[in-house]
Amino acid sequence: MGSFGLVVASxxxxxxxxxxxxxxxxxxxxxxxxxxxxxxxxGEAVGREEIRIEGVSKPDTMILYVNVTxxxxxxxxxxxxxxxDVMVKYESNGSVVSKWLTLDQDETSSExxxxxxxxxxxxxxxxxxxxxxxSRGCLDPGETMTLKLWVEDEITGSGQVLVVxxxxxxxxxxxx
Amino acid sequence: xxxxxxxxxxxxxSIIIASSMMAASLTSSFQLMxxxxxxxxxxxxxxxxxATEIIMVSGESGGNSVKVWIKNVxxxxxxxxxxxxxxxxxxxxxxxYGLIPYNSSTPPSWNYTIANDLDGDGxxxxxxxxxxxxxxxxxxxxxxxxxxxFYPYTGRNGDTEVLSL
Numbered sequence: 215m216g217s218f219g220l221v222v223a224s225x226x227x228x229x230x231x232x233x234x235x236x237x238x239x240x241x242x243x244x245x246x247x248x249x250x251x252x253x254x255x256x257g258e259a260v261g262r263e264e265i266r267i268e269g270v271s272k273p274d275t276m277i278l279y280v281n282v283t284x285x286x287x288x289x290x291x292x293x294x295x296x297x298x299d300v301m302v303k304y305e306s307n308g309s310v311v312s313k314w315l316t317l318d319q320d321e322t323s324s325e326x327x328x329x330x331x332x333x334x335x336x337x338x339x340x341x342x343x344x345x346x347x348x349s350r351g352c353l354d355p356g357e358t359m360t361l362k363l364w365v366e367d368e369i370t371g372s373g374q375v376l377v378v379x380x381x382x383x384x385x386x387x388x389x390x
Numbered sequence: 391x392x393x394x395x396x397x398x399x400x401x402x403x404s405i406i407i408a409s410s411m412m413a414a415s416l417t418s419s420f421q422l423m424x425x426x427x428x429x430x431x432x433x434x435x436x437x438x439x440x441a442t443e444i445i446m447v448s449g450e451s452g453g454n455s456v457k458v459w460i461k462n463v464x465x466x467x468x469x470x471x472x473x474x475x476x477x478x479x480x481x482x483x484x485x486x487y488g489l490i491p492y493n494s495s496t497p498p499s500w501n502y503t504i505a506n507d508l509d510g511d512g513x514x515x516x517x518x519x520x521x522x523x524x525x526x527x528x529x530x531x532x533x534x535x536x537x538x539x540f541y542p543y544t545g546r547n548g549d550t551e552v553l554s555l
Contacts, residue, residue, distance in 0.1 A: 223402050223406045223409065227405070227409040227412075230409065230410075231416075234416060234417060234420055237424075294517065296508060297506060297508070299461065299505075303448070312457065314519070316505075316506075317506070378461060378519075380517040381463055382443050382463035
């Protein structure tokens with residue numbers, strides 16, 4: 215009976231130690247995995263998003279058209295396009311002007327930008343067409359959207375257009 | 391014989407009691423260690439989740455104000471109360487580079503609006519851009535380079551840009 219008691223006591227002791235080790239390991243592993251997953255998700259999303267400005271045209275001294283291509287691996291949802299930053303820096307009658315433009319799909323304000331059209335290789339976009347009010351659709355990889363930019367003052371000299379994707383990818387274009 | 395059984399029984403009970411006491415003590419220590427670990431992980435999570443990037447700086451030669459646009463490129467929104475005072479903004483050139491106070495009544499000072507706060511909640515959510523206005527107590531000079539650095543409230547993932555005039 216004495217030996218049996220010792221065996222039981224040893225088993226109890228081992229059981230308690232195993233349980234504690236399991237609890238600690240489980241917590242450490244869960245927390246580490248959660249942190250790693252978050253870290254990777256941030257890095258992956260940023261790494262996969264990429265945009266490029268194909269060209270800037272100036273049909274009028276106060277209007278610009280900018281062709282922005284999704285050159286990344288992920289689509290950019292129409293809802294996220296609302297969070298793109300469109301900025302211009304240009305010469306106007308001898309002074310340099312820098313502006314952050316507001317998205318205005320209705321083109322009612324005195325300055326702003328709007329998504330004019332979306333195309334794939336010169337033709338119509340095939341997948342996830344973007345609604346005119348940007349409520350649905352996607353800018354899929356390879357697709358090019360034409361942005362219309364308009365400003366209050368005349369663009370009399372050279373300048374630069376900066377478009378920033380929702381996750382912070384920058385693309386520059388030159389105003390000739 | 392019965393004396394031996396009683397003695398062994400006492401030893402067994404003593405071992406069980408001792409192991410229980412040790413287990414209780416170790417469990418408490420492990421729980422404390424677990425909590426410390428979870429706190430450290432949470433702190434790191436916050437650091438990697440909050441990230442901002444300066445996307446453009448503008449200012450004119452002879453002027454005393456500078457505009458800075460900063461985008462939230464992290465995965466966590468920044469509450470309204472954590473945007474201004476808890477953030478750090480540095481500006482200047484050469485020896486004049488230094489901390490700019492937030493919302494000070496006299497220059498130098500900086501203030502902000504959220505340029506594209508589409509949900510109107512006042513928080514600086516992911517994808518949103520902060521439009522910062524720095525008012526200086528001197529005029530910017532042409533031909534100079536001014537450095538601007540912004541740190542969100544975590545004090546990590548700061549970003550620096552240069553304004554060339």
